[in-house]
Amino acid sequence: MVDGPTLPQKPSAAVLPFTNLTADGATDYLIDGIVADLISVVSRVPRIFVIASSSSFKYKGEVVSLRDVGTELGVRYVLEGSIQLAGDQLRITRQLVEAQTGHTIWSERFAGTTQDVFALQDQITERTAAALELNVMFAEAGRSRQAPTDDVRAYDLCLQAVPLAMRVSSKAALAQTLDLLDRALALDPDYAYAKALKIRAYMMAAAARAVTHDEAREGLPLAQALLDGRQSDPLVLTYAGHFMAYLGGEPDLGYRSIQQAKSINPNSVLVRVSSACCGAYLVYYQAAIEDAEFA
Structure with a gap:
């Protein structure tokens, strides 16, 4: 049985290191930079407690159970993703999952180019942070309706x-x-x-x-x-x-x-x-x- 901290009252999330599907370690810096930037931006949403990158990055390169991650870090939601690079074409998949049930709350694919990597990072973080706020808000509302009276x-x-x-x-x-x-x-x-x-x-x-x-x-x-x-x-x-x-x-x-x-x-x-x-x-x-x- 995996032990971990008690879930905080407000919704909590961890952003895991994205999986590099390119099989080229030279692109790790780009992927890690996108994820670190994403954690920083999502942390600005007041109603979501976001685990620091120093904790979530320990899972980099590992095959993990999201249920165990949720328990170990004390979070209800996990954002995971993958990145594939071909030439200057980039494809990113992201999904928000309820850790204990494995239920996917939101997912999206994003395609772009690396010609302007900073603009690309901005687009990814903006769209993900916006989706995270709304989807967690309504997921929490549904969870609360099922709570004991x-x-x-x-x-x-x-x-x-x-x-x-x-x-x-x-x-x-x-x-x-x-x-x-x-x-x-x-x-x-x-x-x-x-x-x-x-x-x-x-x-x-x-x-x-x-x-x-x-x-x-x-x-x-x-x-x-x-x-x-x-x-x-x-x-x-x-x-x-x-x-x-x-x-x-x-x-x-x-x-x-x-x-x-x-x-x-x-x-x-x-x-x-x-x-x-x-x-x-x-x-x-x-x-x-x-x-x-x-x-």
């Missing part, structure tokens, strides 16, 4: 609310989302992310015309308090900022908050989409187009 924590309630808050199409859906988040806040009154998800739910309900703008402005004091609280979580800044721009009558404040979020995690799809929307409100059309295309 006698082990309900603020974190689990918040996870269950995440997919609901992304699309609120009726008053009933809004009430369901707010109920989960209010229960989370009853357990942890200072839970900034739960407050931010309430704001997001109000805003999405207003956008879907499930409630009036006046009804949705019930979330205004929460949004103002979060932005006054010097938050560093990019999604908290984004949801509060977008609310202020859309419903709070302060589009400049909202946009500045989202730009702060973008500086913290530039590879977040959710941050980029909100930046594009708020940029359009303020007639920053070129910046809005760039954010939308990036997302």
Whole structure:
């Protein structure tokens, strides 16, 4: 039986060294550089605990059981991949796996050239980090729904609310989302992310015309308090900022908050989409187009 540290409460991941399918050790430096850069970028996603490369690189060149890796490193998810080089053509396969079950949550193939290796690294890390944030977010929500009912924590309630808050199409859906988040806040009154998800739910309900703008402005004091609280979580800044721009009558404040979020995690799809929307409100059309295309 492999022993290891206890899983942290928030989602945890390890990025394993990618397999070199080229059978040319001279390309190892390129592969290791891509993986090290990927670990650095993914580590900027606040809601994912990422194991340092000094720990995950010990598996380089080994055939390993992902279940054992997950147990030894104390992580729920493992990102693994392979790289094949032919001339200047590069093919990369990546997949995110739930370590204990072996279930593949996300996979993607990427093809490019080595003519500009730095631009190539940027593309790989940006796309992988963006996919990782969203896929882990929804995988965690599904895992939480299956958790025992006698082990309900603020974190689990918040996870269950995440997919609901992304699309609120009726008053009933809004009430369901707010109920989960209010229960989370009853357990942890200072839970900034739960407050931010309430704001997001109000805003999405207003956008879907499930409630009036006046009804949705019930979330205004929460949004103002979060932005006054010097938050560093990019999604908290984004949801509060977008609310202020859309419903709070302060589009400049909202946009500045989202730009702060973008500086913290530039590879977040959710941050980029909100930046594009708020940029359009303020007639920053070129910046809005760039954010939308990036997302």
